[in-house]
Amino acid sequence: MFKKILIANRGEIAVRVARTARRMGVATVAVYSDADKNAPHVRACDEAVHIGLAPAAESYLRSEKIIDACKKTGAEAVHPGYGFLSENAGFADALDKAGIVFIGPTSETINAMGSKSAAKDLMEAANVPTTPGYQGEDQSVDTFKKEAKRIGYPVLLKATAGGGGKGMRMVAAEADLEDALKSAQREAISAFGDDRFLIEKYVTRARHVEVQIFGDGKGEVVHMYERDCSVQRRHQKVIEEAPAPNMPAATRAKLLQAGVDAGKAVNYRGAGTVEFLYDEDADAVYFMEMNTRLQVEHPVSEMITGLDFVEWQLRIAAGEGLPLAQSEITERGHAFESRLYAENPAQNFAPSIGTLTTLKLPHETARIDSGVEQDQEITPYYDPMIAKVITYGATREEALGAMRSALTQTRVAGLETNAQFLHALAAEDDFISGDVSTRFIEEHEASLFPEQKLDNRVLAAALLARHLDARKDSGADPWEALTGFRLNRPQKAVYWLTMNGDAALATLNNSKNGVDVTIEPDAAAAARREGRELQAPIKFSFTPPSNIADGLRLTVDGETFVAETAEHNGKIRIWIGADHWDVEYPDPFSGLSAHHSSEGSLTAPMPGVITVLSAKPGDTVEAGKPLLIMEAMKMEHAIKAPFDGVVKAYKFSAGDQVKDGDLLVEFEESA
Numbered sequence: 001m002f003k004k005i006l007i008a009n010r011g012e013i014a015v016r017v018a019r020t021a022r023r024m025g026v027a028t029v030a031v032y033s034d035a036d037k038n039a040p041h042v043r044a045c046d047e048a049v050h051i052g053l054a055p056a057a058e059s060y061l062r063s064e065k066i067i068d069a070c071k072k073t074g075a076e077a078v079h080p081g082y083g084f085l086s087e088n089a090g091f092a093d094a095l096d097k098a099g100i101v102f103i104g105p106t107s108e109t110i111n112a113m114g115s116k117s118a119a120k121d122l123m124e125a126a127n128v129p130t131t132p133g134y135q136g137e138d139q140s141v142d143t144f145k146k147e148a149k150r151i152g153y154p155v156l157l158k159a160t161a162g163g164g165g166k167g168m169r170m171v172a173a174e175a176d177l178e179d180a181l182k183s184a185q186r187e188a189i190s191a192f193g194d195d196r197f198l199i200e201k202y203v204t205r206a207r208h209v210e211v212q213i214f215g216d217g218k219g220e221v222v223h224m225y226e227r228d229c230s231v232q233r234r235h236q237k238v239i240e241e242a243p244a245p246n247m248p249a250a251t252r253a254k255l256l257q258a259g260v261d262a263g264k265a266v267n268y269r270g271a272g273t274v275e276f277l278y279d280e281d282a283d284a285v286y287f288m289e290m291n292t293r294l295q296v297e298h299p300v301s302e303m304i305t306g307l308d309f310v311e312w313q314l315r316i317a318a319g320e321g322l323p324l325a326q327s328e329i330t331e332r333g334h335a336f337e338s339r340l341y342a343e344n345p346a347q348n349f350a351p352s353i354g355t356l357t358t359l360k361l362p363h364e365t366a367r368i369d370s371g372v373e374q375d376q377e378i379t380p381y382y383d384p385m386i387a388k389v390i391t392y393g394a395t396r397e398e399a400l401g402a403m404r405s406a407l408t409q410t411r412v413a414g415l416e417t418n419a420q421f422l423h424a425l426a427a428e429d430d431f432i433s434g435d436v437s438t439r440f441i442e443e444h445e446a447s448l449f450p451e452q453k454l455d456n457r458v459l460a461a462a463l464l465a466r467h468l469d470a471r472k473d474s475g476a477d478p479w480e481a482l483t484g485f486r487l488n489r490p491q492k493a494v495y496w497l498t499m500n501g502d503a504a505l506a507t508l509n510n511s512k513n514g515v516d517v518t519i520e521p522d523a524a525a526a527a528r529r530e531g532r533e534l535q536a537p538i539k540f541s542f543t544p545p546s547n548i549a550d551g552l553r554l555t556v557d558g559e560t561f562v563a564e565t566a567e568h569n570g571k572i573r574i575w576i577g578a579d580h581w582d583v584e585y586p587d588p589f590s591g592l593s594a595h596h597s598s599e600g601s602l603t604a605p606m607p608g609v610i611t612v613l614s615a616k617p618g619d620t621v622e623a624g625k626p627l628l629i630m631e632a633m634k635m636e637h638a639i640k641a642p643f644d645g646v647v648k649a650y651k652f653s654a655g656d657q658v659k660d661g662d663l664l665v666e667f668e669e670s671a
Contacts, residue, residue, distance in 0.1 A: 001318050002026055002076045005103070007045065008066045009081030011371030012388060013294070014041035017079050020310040029073045031066060033059035035379050041371050047073055054381045060084045063091045070100050077101035077317060079310075083383065086293040087114060103317040105292045106217065109266045113290040116160045117198045123287045126265035128258050131277060131286040133200030135160070141178050147199055148177060154202040157181055159188035159195075165235030166191045166635065170202055183629070186611060187636050205437045207278040208232065209244050209285070211259025212301045214312055214322060217269030221260050222326045224301045224309075226252065230436040231425065233349045234635070238418070238441075239425060240297035241336045242304050245396060245434030248283065255285050262290060271298070271313050280437075296339070296388070299369060303335035303392045334399040335392045338407065338426070342384035344416040346449065350637060351384045353377075353606055353660065357414030358566040358573075359386070366391045366406040378415060380607045380632055386417065396434070400426060408578040413568040423578035424448050454581060459497075459519065460542040460556045461563035461574045462583040463506055466495050498584040514543040514555070602639055604662045608632030610652045619647045620670065627665050630658065645669045 004027040007014045018028045018041070030045035035054035042048045049069040052059035059065070061084055070078060078095055080086035080103070089107040096102065104110075113119045117135030124130050133155075134147035148155045148171065157180060159167030167188035169180040185195040212224035228244035229237045244252070259274040273295045275288040298309050307329070315323055340361075342352045359374040370387035378384055389406050393399030407423040425431055428447055431440070441448060493508045497519075509516045519538040543555035552563040564575045571584045612629040615621055626638040627647065648666035652658055 001320075002101070002314065004029065004046075004073065004075050005077045005079055005314070006031065006066065006070050006073065006075035007041070007079050007081065008060070008085055009079075009083070010036055010039065010041055010060060010382065012369045012385065013081035013296075013371070015044045015371045016369050017081065017310050018044040020308055021079075021314070024311060024314065026314065029069065029075050031060070031069055033381075035377075035381055039371065039376070040373055049073065054379065056084065056381060063088070063094055066091075067094060067098050067100065070095075070098070075100070077103050077314075079103040079313070080293065082291075082293050082296060087291070089114060101317050103270065103313050105215075105266075105269045105272065109268060110292050112266050113292050114161060115196075116158055116162065116289050117196070118160075119290055120198070120287070122265060123262060126261055128262050128265070128287045129285060131200045131203070131288065133198060135198035139196060141181060144181060144197070144199055145174055145177055148174065151199065151201045154204065156200045156202040157184050158198050158200065159184065159192060160198055161192040161194035161196070162188060165232070167197075168235045183636060187631075190631055203277050203279050203286075205281070205439060206230075207244070207280060207436060208237075208275065208288075208438055209247070209255060209278045210273050210275040210295075211256055211262075212295070212298065212309075213259050213263040213268060213272050213274060214309075214316065215263050215268030215270065215272070216316060216321045217267060218321075219264065219267060220322055221263035221268055222322060222324070222329060223256050223259050224305050224307070224329060225331050226255055226259075227297055227300055228436065229297060230438050231431070231440045232438055233345075233441055237297060237339065239336065239338050239422065240300055241334065241396070241399075242300040243331065243334070244278075245436070247278070251278075251283055251285065258285065258287065262287065266290075270316050271309055296385075297337050299367060299388060299390045300335040300337045303367070303390065304331045304333055305329060306332070333392055333394050334396040335390065336399050336403045336426075338389045338403060338422045339418075340386045340389055340410065340412075340422070341418050342378040342386055342415050343418055345418050345421040347605065349418070350605055351380070351632065351635075352416040353380050353384070354415035354569070356386070356412065357568070358411055360409070360411040361387055362389065362406040362409040365402065365409065386412065389422075397432075400432065404578075410578075411564060411566065411575060413566040413573045415569075420579055421448060424450070452579070452581065454583075456517075456538070456540040456542075456556050457554070457559070457561055457563065457576055458574055458581045458583070459506070459538070460515075460517065460540070460554050461552050461565060461576070462497060462572060462581075463495060463508060463517065464542075464544060464552060464554065465563075465565040465572055465574070466497070466585055467493055467508070496585060511541075514541050516541050602627065602642070602663075602665050602667055604630065604658045604660055604664055605637070606632045606660050608637070608658060610654055610656045610658060610664070611636065613650055613654055614638075615647050617647050617649050621645060621647060621667075627667065630664075639664060641667060643669050 006029040007017050021028045028045040030042045030048040031051045032042050033052055033054050051065040085091040087110055089110040092102040092107040120130050120135050154172045157169045167184050169184045171177045171180045189195045207230040209226050209228050211226050213221055215221040226244050227240050227242040229240045231238045262274045271294045273291040276285045278285050343349045344352050355377050356374055361368045367390040368387050372386055391399050391402035393402055404426045410419045495506045504519050504521045507518045517540055540557055545553045566573050571582045574581045608630040611631050614626040621641045623641050623643045625641050627641055628639050630637050646668050648668050650665050651663050
């Protein structure tokens with residue numbers, strides 16, 4: 001076994017690899033960029049080497065710096081994790097020439113599987129079922145149009161060097177193909193440096209299933225059963241489970257055999273994943289691609305097999321061969337993994353950057369794989385994953401119930417996350433029954449993105465939290481220090497807050513039975529919003545907690561509940577169960593509508609680079625049409641017209657770098 005390995009990655013996968021290496025008595029070396037000098041993965045390893053600037057192209061993608069770090073520290077092998085250089089054949093070759101072991105497959109295998117078109121040809125030769133499509137050398141638009149017409153719409157464009165959902169576009173009609181191809185090519189060049197594409201039949205309601213394999217590089221390949229990764233956004237996985245639900249036994253046997261056959265076709269070494277589309281209507285599976293590395297979702301397979309896949313990787317790379325034969329690998333129970341991301345589901349899952357001012361994860365009830373911690377910044381340079389929440393149960397129902405419980409306990413503030421969305425997904429009836437597909441999110445928008453309304457419980461918690469904050473420095477019991485002049489009258493406090501976008505005045509009166517609350521919406525603020533009626537005053541009562549140290553355990557209108565609160569970017573975030581609300585307390589002296597953004601301008605949602613200006617000053621643009629495209633976090637984001645209007649002026653040109661909040665375009669509504 002190796003004495004020391006270098007982990008050429010960051011975040012949760014680097015922490016996870018270090019954990020197994022430590023258990024096995026293998027010393028570890030971390031590498032880090034300027035942005036990660038204080039990151040948890042640096043402290044998780046025995047040594048650490050600085051390798052460059054924050055952008056990945058200046059650090060984690062610099063193979064020569066990784067090799068220099070190995071030589072400097074005496075590391076005998078490199079674990080690449082996933083992403084970055086994990087599927088880079090040139091990197092594997094360079095390590096081999098330097099006498100350093102690459103903990104993964106050979107460069108020949110990486111090359112064979114790195115191109116989706118070449119991999120598809122190879123799988124067809126090995127009699128592994130593949131999706132109807134075109135993967136030829138002719139990359140002209142006319143050829144793609146001709147092949148798409150032959151295959152039949154809808155079709156799927158896929159970057160041949162792609163992965164992680166980048167460089168993929170579903171095209172429903174020929175009129176959309178050329179623009180979709182150009183957009184996908186720009187994204188592919190940025191992410192992979194390769195703009196070659198293939199085209200496949202788009203299975204309208206497919207499931208994404210994959211087989212975890214291990215090979216010894218000498219012809220022996222075993223599987224660790226399958227995973228279902230169907231629920232996705234932007235072709236990127238959101239929640240995964242093992243084994244796949246509702247799959248006929250005969251189909252499952254064919255799937256597992258196809259995965260093993262795919263591995264044998266390339267004499268696979270180490271951990272790999274063979275991905276398939278499962279067409280339930282036709283009861284057929286089609287090869288999509290092989291990922292020649294450890295997958296993000298590998299923990300669910302570890303849970304049902306009871307095996308440590310990183311340990312297997314190390315033993316195979318050290319020449320020990322496969323630790324177990326296929327007959328010795330058994331499965332038990334069910335497991336789920338939810339990917340907790342810094343992103344905003346309400347804005348098409350756009351990445352969210354900022355500081356994790358609050359981070360509470362359910363370590364006691366779930367396996368948490370994470371590479372970040374409270375007060376750490378989520379930057380625009382890397383994937384915005386916060387943690388993987390993994391649960392296990394003897395049955396699918398038990399494992400999914402544990403996942404809902406874990407997500408109910410998850411608390412993040414300082415930036416936006418998909419935690420509430422994940423809980424809604426895990427509680428959705430069709431998901432509970434295992435009726436999933438790659439279009440699950442689109443088909444269940446109403447239940448996954450419900451309209452959120454403030455209720456009396458939220459208002460009570462918001463007002464109590466505001467009052468406690470106002471009194472926290474006084475040293476007095478806040479319920480004995482309610483403000484306001486009172487002569488033979490109840491104690492009273494008055495606060496402004498924002499409710500449903502409008503400013504409102506909340507009056508709290510301390511009475512014998514608790515606290516009586518009256519909330520009066522501001523008539524002037526409401527009147528400024530055309531088409532909205534003035535809201536009537538809201539009245540309710542609540543009983544404050546008997547012991548403030550116990551938290552916000554409140555009784556409102558006869559219902560007792562627990563609310564948790566945290567400061568969130570100048571607002572207060574309130575959690576009740578898995579749901580959260582953000583309530584703002586505007587300064588009444590600064591203008592009640594000062595917190596509203598300018599209607600006639602569009603700003604950058606995050607730092608990035610402007611890639612395309614889709615119109616020019618003076619153009620009339622319909623609502624929903626792109627005004628410009630910017631690239632951030634390796635993804636393209638279209639800034640669209642919020643209503644029919646006229647482009648007054650662009651503030652940046654294509655190629656310009658922009659900051660979060662920069663004014664991008666002045667846009668005026670049509671008369």
